[in-house]
Amino acid sequence: MSFAFDPQGTAFAGSFGGGVWHKTINETTFKPFILSNNEAVQQTIVMDFAFAAERVWVATLRELFELSKSGEIVRTIAKSELINQGNIYGVMTLDSGNMLLATSNGLIKLDKTSLKQTLLNPADKNAPGCDDGMMDLTQDANNVIWYVSQALCSYDPTTGIVKSVSSHPLFVAGMTAIIALPDGRIVGQDGKIAIYDPKDNSVKTITAANGHFIDDSTQNFGAMALIDDQLVVALSKGLLWLDLTKAIPEELSQNPLFIKKLMVMNKPRAIVGSSLQSPLVFPYDEKVAFLDFEQVDFFNQHITHQVEMPSIIDTPLVLDRLNGFAIPTATEGAHQIKVFSSKDDKIINSLDFNIEVKPPYWRTPLAYALYVFSLLLTMFVIYSLRVKAIKRDNRRLESLVGQRTKELNISLQDKQRMFENISHEFRTPLTVIIGNTEALLKGEHNKRVGVVHNQSIRLLSLVEQLLKLAELKATKKAVQTVNLREFIPIQVNSLSSLCEQYGVTLQLTDTTKLPTVEIIDDSIMLIITNLVGNAIKYADRGTQIAISVDVCDNKLSFKVINQAESFDTEISKERFVRLDKSENRSENINTSGNGIGLAIMQEIANLNHGIFDINAKQGLVTAQIALSIKVVEQPTPSIPLEHSSELDCTNLTLATVMVVEDNPELREFITGILIEHFDVIACEDGAEALKQLQTTESLPDLVLTDVVMPNLNGLLLTQAIKNNDELRAIPVVILSAKDDLPTVKEGYQSLADDYITKPFNSDLLLSKLTNLISTLRAMKEKTLMSLLVAKVKPKTELETKIVEALEVNYSQEAFSVHLLAEHLAMSAKTLNRRLLSIYGLPFNQLLRDYRLEKAKDMLCADLSAKEVTFNCGFSSQAYFGQCFKAKFDISPALYKQQQ
Structure with missing residues (x-):
């Protein structure tokens, strides 16, 4: 990126990847110019150097470093500390007390001692094109400073006057490097070269039209120097040495294509001549060969190269630069390889040769015979062992089948009893529904319809409980972490509205000492829903339901006691058959019991290696479940439920x-x-x-x-x-x-x-x-985009008025939320709330985005950044540039250049 010599002849070079290197006159190689405290200099793009007594000034894109001769950082000036906050592209010693900085936003004079800054190229009607940023600067024999902004400009330090010297298109487009020649001419380059002669104010150019080696890329960052009366130009693809006194040749004869080096498994192999009469032979264990070809090209012509290896890869390799390519040699046999060099779709050079890959020893005929013999022997051994295993398994299975048959008969009997009870529960609401439907046919409507509706809801509840029971039996549940101290009282209290409906109250024992535990997923939730929920529904009105929770020895005990005088149970503690209600409770058909809830509780107990029990004595119903849990020593605070699933918020x-x-x-x-x-x-x-x-x-x-x-x-x-x-x-x-x-x-x-x-x-x-x-x-983003790009017609009258007002007034800097609110006959607060409701943005942000979308269209229409600034209602060009960069992540100038 940059190189320079200090007064003692030491060469300094800055690389694009970051780093400062130096070499004295007596040294043959460059070495890093770095100490323990200036690694920041080595990690950025180094743009330029300047030298003073015992000081080296290093300009990077975002900082200016003052270094001692030994490489220590003395002072640092960041980009944000500059008066114009521009990127730093160049630095120069102006005199014993001052430096000059070339930045993306202007030319700055810097006092070496106090670091006081002065902007030298403000807007001046007498110097058009000289008030913007620059990439480089130079000083001629008369001590006049030259730089390229949006024109070729000069600055006289003695008078302080900035002049616009030339508005040639190449200077207007900007230059990445500029140098003053001894004869007074000024040379600038940015892939193309422009030479300004102050004697007659003429500009000579070297472009692709008259110098076919010139690189037309817009990404040329480099420097220039005058060595032995020849101009050295650093381009993105190499160095150009130009004798400006001689004509540039239009075409050179092509150089031959030859093999420079052959590397096999990172080891060199000798190659004689540029053509190969015999094929290159590779053993099976040499997986990759690397061939380095060379064709001398003095003028950096755009030559493409194509490598064809049809028996190895189907698609030819197309290379912009032929500095070597790898050949996979894993495919056995003979292979032909052709290399072509082309310019403007015309083949100018070619090279053919063959390679041969020998098979490995494990793919020889003897190896295949050994494979077959080993396979047959292995199959015989496996068959013998398998026959013995089958006989042994048959004897074990005969015994196991007898035992499982007996267990299956018992299980089938249990399932038959359970479904007999469930069938009874389904038949009851169905019978009521059918009977009341018949009554509807006879004209007894109102009360009968209500009964049918209630029984239908109860039937739906039974189906849902059956599905939940099937899920518990069929699905493998994960383990969740539950903070019992917080989770249980909150979930129990959430049933308060249900208690009001049935006229009961809940009394929960102290839970402040309960720990955080690991338990099967949804177990606590189902316990509260079934035990507490059913206790609320079945308890006598005006009674209190007692709930106690205790954890001891990795066992969780959950007990619910409620008063139900009409509740008469005959429960099989092994199978939990259906609960029967006495006749005086039958009028509340919504509280009819069933064995499904009990089966769910039993399944939860089985999943958590626990027990479930329920009994009723003298109108007092007690339901208790005990589960095996794991106590978490350090509970997760205030998060009572699992969060194993990742939510995209x-x-x-x-x-x-x-x-x-x-x-x-x-x-x-x-x-x-x-x-x-x-x-x-x-x-x-x-x-x-x-x-x-x-x-x-x-x-x-x-x-x-x-x-x-x-x-x-x-x-x-x-x-x-x-x-x-x-x-x-x-x-x-x-x-x-x-x-x-x-x-x-x-x-x-x-x-x-x-x-x-x-x-x-x-x-x-x-x-x-x-x-x-x-x-x-x-939806709000879609409405906003339809407003900004004006591709969709507004849906409401209010949106239409907003669009019309923005279109008419966006170019007015004084346009504000109060003016729009007055136009729409509402307050500014109401307007902002309506805008947030429709577009998701307040007025100021909506107006700024609207102006920026208009600015993009104007930049595409070839208006300058200054014209766009004031046409879109922005207060200053700098503020417009900041807003445009923040919105679209690109500067207005670069966006316009890309368009």
């Missing part, structure tokens, strides 16, 4: 969820689940939530609400949100313990987006909220 950055729950413990529990993935706003009831929604500046992305709450319940809150023009776009999810069909139906009729019942699974809750928010954001 990365795309919901800054998403906000409002949680509305009147139970403090449950509200804190839900907040703890969501806080890892969302910003959470917690409210005690619907009234508080509605007040915040109506007054806050920024709206949440989703509302999660309970149903039964004081002041304003969840259904009325949902209706209030959906009936408000500013709030209706917010998704609402109802979370309630009421799972009966009328309540769920009423929730959806209030326009809720989803309905989740308690107890709930945290992963399922997170997945549903994530999907709802992702869908809403995708």
